[in-house]
Amino acid sequence: MNTKKPVRPQNVLTVKNLKVTFHTYAGDVKALDGVELSVKKGELLGLVGESGCGKSVTTLAIVGLLPANAEIVSGEVLLDGTNLLEMKKDDLRLIRLKDVAIIFQDPMTYLNPILSIGSQITEIIATDPELFIQKLIETRLNQIEAMQASPSGLDNESQAERERLRYASNGNRLGRKDLKRLTRLYAISILNSVRLPEPEKVFKMFPFELSGGMRQRAMIAMALVRRPKLILADEMTTALDVTVQAQTLQLLQQLKNTVDTSVLLITHDLAVVAEVCDRVAVMYAGNVVEVADVEELFKNPLHPYTQGLLASVPRIDVAVKDQTSIKGSVPDLIYPPSGCRFHPRCPRAFEKCPVAKPTLFEVSPGHHVSCFLYGE
Amino acid sequence: MESERPSEADRFGRRADLKYSFYLLRRNPIVLAGCVISVFSVLLALLSPLLVNPSSWHAQDLNLRLCWNNPMYNWHIANVFDCAGSVYPLGTDMYGRSLSNMIILAIPIDLEIALEVVVSAVVIGVIFGSIAAYVGGVIDEIILRITDDFLAVPGILLAIVMIVVMGRSLPVLTFAVLITWWPFYVRLMRSQVLSEKEKPYVERLRAMGAGATRILFKHVVPNSIYPVLVQATLDIGAVILTVSALTFIGLTPSSLLPELGNLSNQGIQYIFTAPWLILFPGLTILVISLGFNLLGDGIRDIFDPRLRR
Numbered sequence: 001m002n003t004k005k006p007v008r009p010q011n012v013l014t015v016k017n018l019k020v021t022f023h024t025y026a027g028d029v030k031a032l033d034g035v036e037l038s039v040k041k042g043e044l045l046g047l048v049g050e051s052g053c054g055k056s057v058t059t060l061a062i063v064g065l066l067p068a069n070a071e072i073v074s075g076e077v078l079l080d081g082t083n084l085l086e087m088k089k090d091d092l093r094l095i096r097l098k099d100v101a102i103i104f105q106d107p108m109t110y111l112n113p114i115l116s117i118g119s120q121i122t123e124i125i126a127t128d129p130e131l132f133i134q135k136l137i138e139t140r141l142n143q144i145e146a147m148q149a150s151p152s153g154l155d156n157e158s159q160a161e162r163e164r165l166r167y168a169s170n171g172n173r174l175g176r177k178d179l180k181r182l183t184r185l186y187a188i189s190i191l192n193s194v195r196l197p198e199p200e201k202v203f204k205m206f207p208f209e210l211s212g213g214m215r216q217r218a219m220i221a222m223a224l225v226r227r228p229k230l231i232l233a234d235e236m237t238t239a240l241d242v243t244v245q246a247q248t249l250q251l252l253q254q255l256k257n258t259v260d261t262s263v264l265l266i267t268h269d270l271a272v273v274a275e276v277c278d279r280v281a282v283m284y285a286g287n288v289v290e291v292a293d294v295e296e297l298f299k300n301p302l303h304p305y306t307q308g309l310l311a312s313v314p315r316i317d318v319a320v321k322d323q324t325s326i327k328g329s330v331p332d333l334i335y336p337p338s339g340c341r342f343h344p345r346c347p348r349a350f351e352k353c354p355v356a357k358p359t360l361f362e363v364s365p366g367h368h369v370s371c372f373l374y375g376e
Numbered sequence: 377m378e379s380e381r382p383s384e385a386d387r388f389g390r391r392a393d394l395k396y397s398f399y400l401l402r403r404n405p406i407v408l409a410g411c412v413i414s415v416f417s418v419l420l421a422l423l424s425p426l427l428v429n430p431s432s433w434h435a436q437d438l439n440l441r442l443c444w445n446n447p448m449y450n451w452h453i454a455n456v457f458d459c460a461g462s463v464y465p466l467g468t469d470m471y472g473r474s475l476s477n478m479i480i481l482a483i484p485i486d487l488e489i490a491l492e493v494v495v496s497a498v499v500i501g502v503i504f505g506s507i508a509a510y511v512g513g514v515i516d517e518i519i520l521r522i523t524d525d526f527l528a529v530p531g532i533l534l535a536i537v538m539i540v541v542m543g544r545s546l547p548v549l550t551f552a553v554l555i556t557w558w559p560f561y562v563r564l565m566r567s568q569v570l571s572e573k574e575k576p577y578v579e580r581l582r583a584m585g586a587g588a589t590r591i592l593f594k595h596v597v598p599n600s601i602y603p604v605l606v607q608a609t610l611d612i613g614a615v616i617l618t619v620s621a622l623t624f625i626g627l628t629p630s631s632l633l634p635e636l637g638n639l640s641n642q643g644i645q646y647i648f649t650a651p652w653l654i655l656f657p658g659l660t661i662l663v664i665s666l667g668f669n670l671l672g673d674g675i676r677d678i679f680d681p682r683l684r685r
Contacts, residue, residue: 096585114599114680
């Protein structure tokens with residue numbers, strides 16, 4: 001289905017050789033060991049891997065929100081060509097405000113409990129009204145025109161409002177009351193675009209009055225307000241039940257096209273990946289081990305870890321005792337294995353694996369893998 | 377068929393909100409009692425200059441000292457002089473002033489001090505407590521060590537020293553109580569913000585590019601302020617008690633001053649001959665403190681949106 005998409009090769013986000021170490025009491029945890037990742041414009045990239053493989057650390061490193069005991073040892077994070085890791089703190093904050101949005105996994109706790117949904121959204125708009133104002137005025141004027149065309153016509157109040165808006169659209173200041181009304185209308189339209197039922201009511205509701213799915217929609221709405229270049233969705237469906245998961249994912253996929261943004265979807269759920277992603281990156285123990293288009297990856301997994309991962313997806317027609325899993329367990333990242341970090345668990349490891357570290361290279365067009373079985 | 381729904385303004389408007397507040401208030405009789413007492417005492421304080429001539433506490437009439445024309449209680453035996461012609465609802469004190477008038481004059485003085493102390497303490501506490509917790513590090517250390525210095529000295533002793541050094545006047549009295557009071561609010565606010573700032577929504581705000589000032593004062597402070605507000609209402613009663621205690625031991629600008637503690641202090645000398653002189657000012661202190669305490673208990677249930685809906 002994804003074939004009719006126009007090909008737009010330039011990357012929104014490029015992560016190069018990102019190494020992050022956490023200094024802890026027990027020792028230095030080498031959480032990321034040279035992550036290579038790129039998100040193309042307008043694409044939905046899935047980032048899969050088991051718990052603790054560094055998916056979330058990668059997102060936090062991208063937006064510069066790693067905890068204080070983390071150290072970025074090396075690497076580059078390029079957002080449209082500018083390196084975020086070299087930015088000043090305050091500039092990076094503006095990037096987070098304008099260009100990169102994060103959707104977190106637990107909608108229950110990631111909303112301020114005592115502010116209404118509406119005020120949490122209008123707050124984002126109010127940070128920089130100049131950015132929105134012309135568009136807001138335009139939308140409202142169109143709305144008033146539509147009212148005029150209707151049989152009931154315009155009342156005096158709307159006529160006066162139209163005059164004020166026209167005056168403001170010529171670069172003059174808009175009154176506070178009008179601005180407030182416009183931001184409110186815009187916030188409601190955003191709530192509407194994430195398919196929240198009765199958005200005017202949701203605008204006034206508090207987070208605890210919404211269900212999990214509605215809250216997650218509200219979070220998506222907040223991420224969309226600034227029309228970011230990149231959305232980082234960190235396990236956004238984990239806390240939702242399956243039916244709501246499907247709805248939210250479809251919504252995200254559709255909005256991605258209407259808002260014209262790219263999404264990095266972080267998940268450990270391969271079903272989710274298969275459902276919505278364009279491309280997939282598989283992570284293991286702080287490395288990206290394989291990147292490919294969704295269909296290619298599921299049809300032709302190359303890295304032994306990816307093969308193991310796909311084989312361990314629970315199947316309804318196989319008894320529990322017969323289900324396969326990858327032998328061994330996730331390595332201790334304070335003392336990571338030498339060479340390829342997967343070699344102690346790899347069924348096809350040979351002499352070279354513990355000695356040298358493989359790099360990502362292209363096996364076939366668009367299919368990258370970091371494994372000595374396929375060359376180098 | 378769908379039953380008829382009330383309009384949106386009826387369900388979510390400001391008036392509906394207020395109406396619901398009153399409903400919650402009515403449902404909880406103890407809070408209601410506290411509310412009635414507090415509102416009544418504040419009203420009395422506001423109306424006091426209209427009810428009683430504000431300068432009448434200077435006027436002494438020694439012919440009318442210690443009289444009580446109330447046959448219900450055999451207290452008229454205490455009359456030193458015959459004052460049968462004049463009726464005072466609560467009798468007169470040793471300066472011949474009407475005790476009821478003095479209490480009415482005393483309420484605004486005490487409430488004003490209490491409000492000044494509590495409001496200033498809350499403002500100082502919220503600002504410095506939240507900054508200490510949110511910024512942390514050296515700033516936190518400095519603010520905490522300063523509060524420690526003030527907490528190390530017993531509060532009432534500190535206040536006494538302040539008054540002795542700076543002179544006996546009402547502003548000094550207020551300041552002395554405030555000096556002993558603010559560190560508690562800094563501590564309380566700090567502890568609240570410390571736990572609140574680790575909540576996931578703060579992380580989300582940071583990830584969305586909100587600045588520190590916005591996160592702290594728009595999101596974290598409103599979320600952590602309810603315990604402070606509860607403490608503040610409870611403390612209005614406590615400040616009145618402390619001020620009364622200070623004036624009771626004689627730290628008053630003038631022994632004539634109608635202030636509840638001072639009135640009790642003057643009355644204690646006559647506790648066997650004219651017991652009303654200590655009874656009624658004492659009861660007034662009790663009732664007002666109790667009223668604000670009851671109000672403080674319930675104020676959070678009514679205003680915190682997490683608990684009210």
